[in-house]
Amino acid sequence: MNTNQYETVIILTPVLSEQQMKDAVAGYRELITGNGGKLVHEENWGLTKLAYPIQKKGTGFYHLFEFTANPEFIKSFELAFRRDERVLRYLTVKLDRWGVDFNQRKRNGELRTVTPQGEKVVVKKKVVIEEEEL
Numbered sequence: 001m002n003t004n005q006y007e008t009v010i011i012l013t014p015v016l017s018e019q020q021m022k023d024a025v026a027g028y029r030e031l032i033t034g035n036g037g038k039l040v041h042e043e044n045w046g047l048t049k050l051a052y053p054i055q056k057k058g059t060g061f062y063h064l065f066e067f068t069a070n071p072e073f074i075k076s077f078e079l080a081f082r083r084d085e086r087v088l089r090y091l092t093v094k095l096d097r098w099g100v101d102f103n104q105r106k107r108n109g110e111l112r113t114v115t116p117q118g119e120k121v122v123v124k125k126k127v128v129i130e131e132e133e134l
Contacts, residue, residue, distance in 0.1 A: 002070065002071065003037075003068045003069060003070055004068065004069070004071055004094050004095075005040065005066070005067070005068050005094070005095045005099075005100050006065075006066070006067055006068070006069060006074065006092055006093065006094055006095060007064065007065070007066045007092070007093050007095055007099070007103070008064070008065045008067075008077070008090060008091065008092040008093075009062060009063070009064050009065075009090065009091050010028070010062070010063050010065075010081065010087055010089070010090045011050070011054070011060035011061065011062055011087070011088045011089045011090070012024055012025075012060060012061040012063065012086050012087060012088065013055070013057060013060065013061075013085075013086050013087075013088055014047060014057055014059045014060055014061065015057075016061065016086060020086075021061050024084070024086050024087075025044070025063050028065065028077075028080070029042070029065070031077065031080060032065065032067050032069065032073075032077070035069065035070075035073050035076070035077075036069065036070060036073070037067045037068060037069035037070075037073060038067060038068045038069075039065065039066070039067050040066045040067055040068060040103075041064075041065075041066040041103065041107060042063075042064065042065055042066070043063070043064040044061075044062075044063050044064075045061075045062035045063065045064065046061065046062065047059055047060070047061055048060065048061075048062050054088045054089060055088060057088065060088050060089075066095075066103060074092055077092070078090065078092060
């Protein structure tokens, strides 16, 4: 079976409650895994201001799925978005090998940048979480 790696970003309407938003995302997660896909990574970007109003709404819940799936699945996946009134917008992109590599590096906290002098620098990002005593 031929599988490709995809990245889908959906924008859900801001009138949903937190639980309704989580239920919608869980439904799409189950749709991916139920049709032979495999989730690679998932991010909830939360309630974010839109660049322009969509259906008279200025904000939306953004959610990203990175997954592997059969190419035929994408048509039915996007059809589910078009039929769902909770989804304001969606975008699915097939990742090439550079996109897959970039996403892997981003998740690992490594970003390769070029300085103004043309030197290549690898930047590692460390996340430090401090616990606060109550």
